[in-house]
Amino acid sequence: xxxxxxxxxxxxxxxxxxxxxxxxxxxxxxxxxxxxxxxxxxxxxxxxxxxxxxxxxxxxxxxxxxxxxxxxxxxxxxxxxxxxxxxxxxxxxxxxxxxxxxxxxxxxxxxxxxxxxxxxxxxxxxxxxxxxxxxxxxxxxxxxxxxxxxxxxxxxxxxxxxxxxxxxxxxxxxxxxxxxxxxxxxxxxxxxxxxxxxxxxxxxxxxxxxxxxxxxxxxxxxxxxxxxxxxxxxxxxxxxxxxxxxxxxxxxxxxxxxxxxxxxxxxxxxxxxxxxxxxxxxxxxxxxxxxxxxxxxxxxxxxxxxxxxxxxxxxxxxxxxxxxxxxxxxxxxxxxxxxxxxxxxxxxxxxxxxxxxxxxxxxxxxxxxxxxxxxxxxxxxxxxxx
Numbered sequence: 001x002x003x004x005x006x007x008x009x010x011x012x013x014x015x016x017x018x019x020x021x022x023x024x025x026x027x028x029x030x031x032x033x034x035x036x037x038x039x040x041x042x043x044x045x046x047x048x049x050x051x052x053x054x055x056x057x058x059x060x061x062x063x064x065x066x067x068x069x070x071x072x073x074x075x076x077x078x079x080x081x082x083x084x085x086x087x088x089x090x091x092x093x094x095x096x097x098x099x100x101x102x103x104x105x106x107x108x109x110x111x112x113x114x115x116x117x118x119x120x121x122x123x124x125x126x127x128x129x130x131x132x133x134x135x136x137x138x139x140x141x142x143x144x145x146x147x148x149x150x151x152x153x154x155x156x157x158x159x160x161x162x163x164x165x166x167x168x169x170x171x172x173x174x175x176x177x178x179x180x181x182x183x184x185x186x187x188x189x190x191x192x193x194x195x196x197x198x199x200x201x202x203x204x205x206x207x208x209x210x211x212x213x214x215x216x217x218x219x220x221x222x223x224x225x226x227x228x229x230x231x232x233x234x235x236x237x238x239x240x241x242x243x244x245x246x247x248x249x250x251x252x253x254x255x256x257x258x259x260x261x262x263x264x265x266x267x268x269x270x271x272x273x274x275x276x277x278x279x280x281x282x283x284x285x286x287x288x289x290x291x292x293x294x295x296x297x298x299x300x301x302x303x304x305x306x307x308x309x310x311x312x313x314x315x316x317x318x319x320x321x322x323x324x325x326x327x328x329x330x331x332x333x334x335x336x337x338x339x340x341x342x343x344x345x346x347x348x349x350x351x352x353x354x355x356x357x358x359x360x361x362x363x364x365x366x367x368x369x370x371x372x373x374x375x376x377x378x379x380x381x382x383x384x385x386x
Contacts, residue, residue: 071155129171224253280347
């Protein structure tokens with residue numbers, strides 16, 4: 001593991017775990033996209049660089065070895081049969097009912113109590129869910145984790161397609177709710193979705209199945225926290241329907257998190273050294289949020305602006321990011337690992353001690369900055385500033 005110095009302080013504090021500043025220019029695509037710019041150096045001690053682990057044939061074989069009885073018994077049990085799953089229409093006005101218009105009016109009345117900044121976060125969450133095609137591409141890319149035919153019957157292939165199908169309901173439901181409330185500019189929202197899917201995402205996973213499992217474990221928990229927080233805020237404002245919607249989606253995310261964290265736990269069991277190196281690299285690189293490339297056709301800084309709102313209202317914060325890291329360290333018993341290589345021990349120390357302490361210091365600064373946030377206009381809510 002090569003050890004060099006790198007600064008970890010943010011230029012601008014986002015609410016979601018993407019600390020560096022975002023610069024969007026891409027002449028080749030004719031419209032702005034996002035790329036990560038290195039933060040400026042500070043006088044504080046810099047952190048270690050943890051190189052991306054090598055994807056060895058042994059790691060591929062280990063992952064493939066789990067795509068049989070183990071995956072069937074440990075992943076597929078966290079899926080629900082279609083006939084037992086909720087569907088978006090279960091939460092929405094019934095268009096066949098004589099009281100359809102009254103149901104819509106009732107929904108709109110409840111939504112009137114929701115502040116504009118909550119709608120900004122809700123739209124951002126919905127758009128992230130709607131970029132599902134990008135995520136299915138991501139989970140099918142790593143070696144040993146591909147759906148070879150598109151309809152393969154291996155447990156992993158069944159999992160990825162079924163996971164995608166379950167996740168698909170989330171964006172559908174939030175999209176329809178937002179449409180019916182009349183509180184957002186749906187054309188601007190729809191443009192943002194198209195831009196995001198077109199831009200894709202760069203998680204740093206590449207074709208490494210270990211990195212994929214770690215990323216999805218973290219991301220599912222982060223999404224569950226975000227939706228759960230949004231639901232609690234909606235309930236406090238009296239919109240019980242929105243609270244129910246967000247709570248239901250959060251429960252799905254928690255179930256998916258359980259599956260992915262179980263997979264990483266198994267990788268720690270059979271290959272502790274390779275897995276801790278992968279874990280440390282993903283955390284050193286920072287977990288990239290799916291909405292990193294948000295763009296609405298006019299705001300080149302949309303992701304950071306949306307993140308600032310989410311931070312300020314408490315939907316998803318750096319504190320949540322740190323909590324997830326510490327939960328994962330505890331769940332996977334990373335502190336208890338023994339027999340690691342020198343690189344493995346450095347990686348273990350990084351995720352168990354160095355990084356959490358560093359992030360807690362950043363959290364204090366971030367909270368102070370969040371209180372000084374200026375009002376920002378969003379096209380999603382008709383260019384109102386919040």
